[in-house]
Structure formats: C-alpha cells, structure tokens
Amino acid sequence: MPALTVDNLTKSYGQTLALSELSFEVEEGEVFGFLGPNGAGKSTTINVVLDFIRPTAGQVEVLGMNAQTHSRDIRARTGVLPEGVETYDRLTAREHLEFAIESKGSMDDPETLLERVGLLDAIDRKAGGYSKGMSQRLMLAMALVGEPDLLILDEPSTGLDPNGAREMREIVREENDRGATVFFSSHVMEQVEAVCDRVGILRDGEMVAVDSVEGLRDSVSEGETLRVTVDRIDDDALQAVRSLPDVSNAAVDGENPPQLVVQVEGSKTAVLGELEERGIEIEDFSTTEASLDEVFQTYTASREVQAQ
Amino acid sequence: MSTETAGGSAPTSPSSSINLESVRAIAKKDFKDSFRSWVFWGLSIFFFTLLVVLTGLLSYFDEVFFGVSAAEAGVTTELLVVAASFVTRLVIPLIALVLGWKAISGERESGSIKVLLSLPHSRKDVILGKLIGRSAVLSVSLIVGFVFAAVVVAALIGSFDVVDYVGLLAMSILYGIAYTSLAVSISSLTRSTTIAGAALFGVFLLFYVVWNAIIEAIDLLMAFDYISGVPYTVETDQGTIELERMPDWAYFIESIDPGYAYNNALSVATSAAESELGVAIEEIMFDGSVPFFLQDWFSFVVLLAWIVVPLAIALYRFDRVDL
Structure with a gap:
C-alpha cells in the first residue's frame, strides 16, 4: 500500500490553476523528494494532503485513508513541519513540545526530542527570541512527536545553515531507518539528492519527472547540456527545439543576450540547425556534462519566453 | 456532530x-x-x-x-x-x-x-x-x-x-x-x-451606537405617525390619560441587545432589581400581560x-x- 497517493489532483483559485491533474505515489518506507521552484504548487499539494485546503477535483489518499474524510486519523499518524510557520512567541520550546505530545497522546519526552534537533540548551527559553534556524529545529522536533508513520517536511532547510541542513538530513535518515515514510519538499536539488530514494519534479502544477536519484543521474550522464547564446528567442522557436527527437528539455536563461539551455542526448547540430532555419543568429555556444542540478534547472525553468 | x-x-x-x-x-x-x-x-x-x-x-x-x-x-x-x-x-x-x-x-x-x-x-x-x-x-x-x-x-x-x-x-x-x-x-x-478588526469595530458600533439609534428612530417615526404606536391608558387623579407606546417588535429589538440583556440579567441575579415603578409601568403599558421578551428570564436566553x-x-x- 502506498503511503501517499495523489490522483488527478486539480486545485484552482478562480482563474488561476495551482495544480493541474497532478498524479503520483509515494511508497511506504521511502524518502520521497518533492522538488520544484517556488510557486510550482508544492505547498498547495501538501495543504491538500493535510486537508488545509480542499481540492477542486481529484483525490488524495494518505496511509490508505481519504485525506478529507479521515484527516484527523491521518494527522494522528503523521508528523508535519509546515512551511515558513511562526512559533508561539510567548511559549517555550518545552511548552511547544508538551502541547504536541498532549495533542497526539504520546509518551515522548520533550528533552529527548529537543536534544535530537540540537535545541536542548534553549528548552526553557521563549520561542519569540529564537532565530529562524532555531524555530525550524523546534518545528522539526514537534513533527517527530509520537513516532509518526509519515513525515511531511515542507522546505525543512529554510533558515538552516549548511551544518543544520546536514543534521536535518541525518534525522530524516534515522526516521526512515525506524520505518517512517518521509515526504520532503524543497526547491534545492542538492538537499534532496543526498537523502531521497526517489524524486518528483513539479513545475507549474504538473509533475514533469519522477525517478530515483540514480535514474535521474543516469538520464543526465547520457546527455549533455548545450548552451547557445542567441540574439533573440521566441516561444515558437523554443517549442520547435523542444520537439526535436534528441532534446529532452530546453529552457531560456537570461535576457540580454538570451541563452538557450538544452538537454541533448544526441546530435547538437539539429538544435543549431533548427535555430538558424528560423533566422535566429547564434552568437556563441558551448556544451557541458550536465549536473543533476542543471537537469532540475531545465525541468523547472519557466516555459514563458519573452518575445523580443 | x-x-x-x-x-x-x-x-x-x-x-x-x-x-x-x-x-x-x-x-x-x-x-x-x-x-x-x-x-x-x-x-x-x-x-x-x-x-x-x-x-x-x-x-x-x-x-x-x-x-x-x-x-x-x-x-x-x-x-x-x-x-x-x-x-x-x-x-x-x-x-x-x-x-x-x-x-x-x-x-x-x-x-x-x-x-x-x-x-x-x-x-x-x-x-x-x-x-x-x-x-x-x-x-x-x-x-x-x-x-x-x-x-x-x-x-x-x-x-x-x-x-x-x-x-x-x-x-x-x-x-x-x-x-x-x-x-x-x-x-x-x-x-x-x-478585515476581522473592521468587522469587530462594526459590531462595537452596532451595539454602542446603531442599536440605540434604531430605538430613537422608531420613537421619532412614531411621533410623526410613520409607525403607529400602541395606545394605552393610565388612570390618574386627574382622570384617564391616553398614551402611546412603541409596538411590540420595537421592544423585541431593544431586548436582544446584549447590553440590555446584561442589565436585566443583573436585576435577576442581584438585588439591584428594576424599580417597582418600572415594573408597574410595564404592567400598565402592556395591559397586564408583559410579553415574554421583556421578562427578566428572557435576558438569559438572549445572552446564551x-x-x-x-x-x-x-x-x-x-x-x-x-x-
């Protein structure tokens, strides 16, 4: 049974489509990285999973239960680190944890949890005086209460320094070893690749790729990144390049002059030929072995191109 | 639920x-x-x-x-x-x-x-x-x-x-x-x-200003005969006097103001009761049958x-x- 099933999920706000027929599954016991730039719809998806918002269409099942009708049962077995959330200024870390422990009816010890996230020394200080990183650690500790079967971490590295981010990944691994499924959203590839079994890349409310980290790496090592500096670019040309057989993705980077970033698995000349055929002047081009990060860039870069 | x-x-x-x-x-x-x-x-x-x-x-x-x-x-x-x-x-x-x-x-x-x-x-x-x-x-x-x-x-x-x-x-x-x-x-x-603040300020104005103004307005409209009042008579030494009171619904509006209900509830809970004169006047105004919403117990219903x-x-x- 999957830990999370998102089935044809659509969410619109008036005319704006935040999610468009999104479908994917997270297997039980895996660490799933939910990757996408800001505004891609990651938080919207998580908000539906937790029943903070209601879908326009489609279904979400969490731990085998309907996300809307059994939200309380789901949240009893889920630990959540919400995105960019404020703590309660006048309550201490201990009181925050006591509240979560009481709410979940668990037998956890606030000190043990705060020690795990490295906040034990601030246990009796009011959260109002915490730095962003400390608040984030506190929220993580609250998410760990009650040994949840599913951990949902929305941009957990926000406000953490590299050391903190590493400790956070360490906790994700420990929780996963314990048997928890971890659903982890981020807009930075390097944070998920180190810890995730599989990665889903979201762009403009649609899943553009779901694969294991190895799978993504393989798809990259076969290909190359072609950077072409051109005098101008328009939507038609971009679409034409994208539809070339050897091109897995293409995006525009920069404006003056625009650069076309293309993932190619075969002939680069086809790309250059296509551009020249359209009367676009090529000023320069280079190729590099693509990094995982660049795959992400090309997957997630905005589709819209400003016509010049 | x-x-x-x-x-x-x-x-x-x-x-x-x-x-x-x-x-x-x-x-x-x-x-x-x-x-x-x-x-x-x-x-x-x-x-x-x-x-x-x-x-x-x-x-x-x-x-x-x-x-x-x-x-x-x-x-x-x-x-x-x-x-x-x-x-x-x-x-x-x-x-x-x-x-x-x-x-x-x-x-x-x-x-x-x-x-x-x-x-x-x-x-x-x-x-x-x-x-x-x-x-x-x-x-x-x-x-x-x-x-x-x-x-x-x-x-x-x-x-x-x-x-x-x-x-x-x-x-x-x-x-x-x-x-x-x-x-x-x-x-x-x-x-x-x-928005919540504006709405609550609206509530504040409603019961501090508007509610009283409504009652004043009804009084005024009655004085100019736009609303017909209810006549009642008072027996005095100088004979019978014809008077007019507001219609029942106006008293109902007045009675559902939480502040009004608070005052009435206080008169039940403490000895700071409505004056006997006040009670007597009500009795006369409603010809002996004071409607339920002017009775003191109703103020608890209003507050609840x-x-x-x-x-x-x-x-x-x-x-x-x-x-």
Whole structure:
C-alpha cells in the first residue's frame, strides 16, 4: 500500500490553476523528494494532503485513508513541519513540545526530542527570541512527536545553515531507518539528492519527472547540456527545439543576450540547425556534462519566453 | 456532530467531529499564551481598580452629601452593582472584542494555524478551544480582580452583600463570554486581521451606537405617525390619560441587545432589581400581560443566544473554507 497517493489532483483559485491533474505515489518506507521552484504548487499539494485546503477535483489518499474524510486519523499518524510557520512567541520550546505530545497522546519526552534537533540548551527559553534556524529545529522536533508513520517536511532547510541542513538530513535518515515514510519538499536539488530514494519534479502544477536519484543521474550522464547564446528567442522557436527527437528539455536563461539551455542526448547540430532555419543568429555556444542540478534547472525553468 | 449534513464538498466524517481532549489542549495552550502576556494581569488590575475606585467614590460622596461614613449610611453592595454595571456594560464588550479579534484570523494570517491543525485536531476543536481559552482569560481576570477588590470593598461598605457581589461577577462573566463568542466567531470568518478588526469595530458600533439609534428612530417615526404606536391608558387623579407606546417588535429589538440583556440579567441575579415603578409601568403599558421578551428570564436566553448562534455559524463555516 502506498503511503501517499495523489490522483488527478486539480486545485484552482478562480482563474488561476495551482495544480493541474497532478498524479503520483509515494511508497511506504521511502524518502520521497518533492522538488520544484517556488510557486510550482508544492505547498498547495501538501495543504491538500493535510486537508488545509480542499481540492477542486481529484483525490488524495494518505496511509490508505481519504485525506478529507479521515484527516484527523491521518494527522494522528503523521508528523508535519509546515512551511515558513511562526512559533508561539510567548511559549517555550518545552511548552511547544508538551502541547504536541498532549495533542497526539504520546509518551515522548520533550528533552529527548529537543536534544535530537540540537535545541536542548534553549528548552526553557521563549520561542519569540529564537532565530529562524532555531524555530525550524523546534518545528522539526514537534513533527517527530509520537513516532509518526509519515513525515511531511515542507522546505525543512529554510533558515538552516549548511551544518543544520546536514543534521536535518541525518534525522530524516534515522526516521526512515525506524520505518517512517518521509515526504520532503524543497526547491534545492542538492538537499534532496543526498537523502531521497526517489524524486518528483513539479513545475507549474504538473509533475514533469519522477525517478530515483540514480535514474535521474543516469538520464543526465547520457546527455549533455548545450548552451547557445542567441540574439533573440521566441516561444515558437523554443517549442520547435523542444520537439526535436534528441532534446529532452530546453529552457531560456537570461535576457540580454538570451541563452538557450538544452538537454541533448544526441546530435547538437539539429538544435543549431533548427535555430538558424528560423533566422535566429547564434552568437556563441558551448556544451557541458550536465549536473543533476542543471537537469532540475531545465525541468523547472519557466516555459514563458519573452518575445523580443 | 459527525452526523451533520454537509453542504457542498465539506467532510461528513470523523475529521469534523469534536474531541474534548483536543479542545482542552488547545484551550490550555491558548490560555497559557495569553497568561504570559501583560493582558491577563492588566485586566485583573483593571477590574480590581474599577471596583475599589467606585466604592471609594460612593463612600466619598456619601460623606460629603450626608456627612456620615459609608458604613453607617446607605452605600450598599446594591449601589455598587448599579454603578459598576454602568462601566462594565460598556467596557467588557470592548475587552472581549479585542481579546477575540486575532484568535483565529491572526493564526490564519501568520500561518501558525497550520501548527495547530498539523496535530490531530479538527477545525471545530480549534474554534471551541480558542473560545474557551479566551473566555477563560477574561473570566479568570474578572474573578481575580473581584476577589482582591472584595477585601477593600467589604472594608469600605458596612453591609457587604456577597450574593449581590457574586451576582455581578457571574453576570459579567456571562456577558463577557457572549461577546468573546461573537469576536472569536467573526475572527474565524476571515484570513485577514484587518478585515476581522473592521468587522469587530462594526459590531462595537452596532451595539454602542446603531442599536440605540434604531430605538430613537422608531420613537421619532412614531411621533410623526410613520409607525403607529400602541395606545394605552393610565388612570390618574386627574382622570384617564391616553398614551402611546412603541409596538411590540420595537421592544423585541431593544431586548436582544446584549447590553440590555446584561442589565436585566443583573436585576435577576442581584438585588439591584428594576424599580417597582418600572415594573408597574410595564404592567400598565402592556395591559397586564408583559410579553415574554421583556421578562427578566428572557435576558438569559438572549445572552446564551449570543454565545451559541455566532458559534454555530462559525463552526459550520470554518469546516468549509481553505485555510
């Protein structure tokens, strides 16, 4: 049974489509990285999973239960680190944890949890005086209460320094070893690749790729990144390049002059030929072995191109 | 509550049920949070000062005008209740509205409601927990203020009547909860503390200004014969006098004002009752059968309705919105 099933999920706000027929599954016991730039719809998806918002269409099942009708049962077995959330200024870390422990009816010890996230020394200080990183650690500790079967971490590295981010990944691994499924959203590839079994890349409310980290790496090592500096670019040309057989993705980077970033698995000349055929002047081009990060860039870069 | 029929795509499930443990946990956390701020102690000191100063003033004027000490003269708890209720009638709503203002809209605006609702609480639990937490802040600060003031008041007043004093306290708590319910409910309807603030200011104006203006307007319209009043006769030494009173519905409007209900409820709970003259006039005006909404017990129904009705609307609607 999957830990999370998102089935044809659509969410619109008036005319704006935040999610468009999104479908994917997270297997039980895996660490799933939910990757996408800001505004891609990651938080919207998580908000539906937790029943903070209601879908326009489609279904979400969490731990085998309907996300809307059994939200309380789901949240009893889920630990959540919400995105960019404020703590309660006048309550201490201990009181925050006591509240979560009481709410979940668990037998956890606030000190043990705060020690795990490295906040034990601030246990009796009011959260109002915490730095962003400390608040984030506190929220993580609250998410760990009650040994949840599913951990949902929305941009957990926000406000953490590299050391903190590493400790956070360490906790994700420990929780996963314990048997928890971890659903982890981020807009930075390097944070998920180190810890995730599989990665889903979201762009403009649609899943553009779901694969294991190895799978993504393989798809990259076969290909190359072609950077072409051109005098101008328009939507038609971009679409034409994208539809070339050897091109897995293409995006525009920069404006003056625009650069076309293309993932190619075969002939680069086809790309250059296509551009020249359209009367676009090529000023320069280079190729590099693509990094995982660049795959992400090309997957997630905005589709819209400003016509010049 | 899980059997409630839902409109639209709202959940009809255990998720929208009420769990008393959750309500308690949220109320406790909310109370703790307010307790830590200056609000709680500030209110306690305010109520203490109010009672002590009023008692002091009453004693002072008694001495000035009658040349006797309060203990010997007629400064009674009853008089204190009347004097205090003039102030509390106006001030308690203000305090309750401010206390409830950001209860939910503030958490929605900052996103911290996601902390509450990431835990296994329902949205109904959150509204009820918040209402209980904020009501507790107001009620406990009233109790603390009243209890400490009692020592001073009892010393100043010869005939300290505990029943009257507790009656004033109890009715003030009930009145405060009614306005807290109104405030928390309105707070749950919006994600913006600005809109919630504007709406609560509207409530404030409604009962402080508009409500009285409505009654004035009805009086005026009656004087110009736009509304026909109800005639009644009074027997006097000089014979029978024909008079006119407002129609029943106008009295009904007047009676559902929470402040009006508070005053009437006080007259039941304390000996600061409506004057016998007032009762007699009502008897005459309504030809011996005073309608139910002008009877004192109805004021409790009004106060309870001001707790329950806004709460019911909030509980229903909050389950159906995107946070």
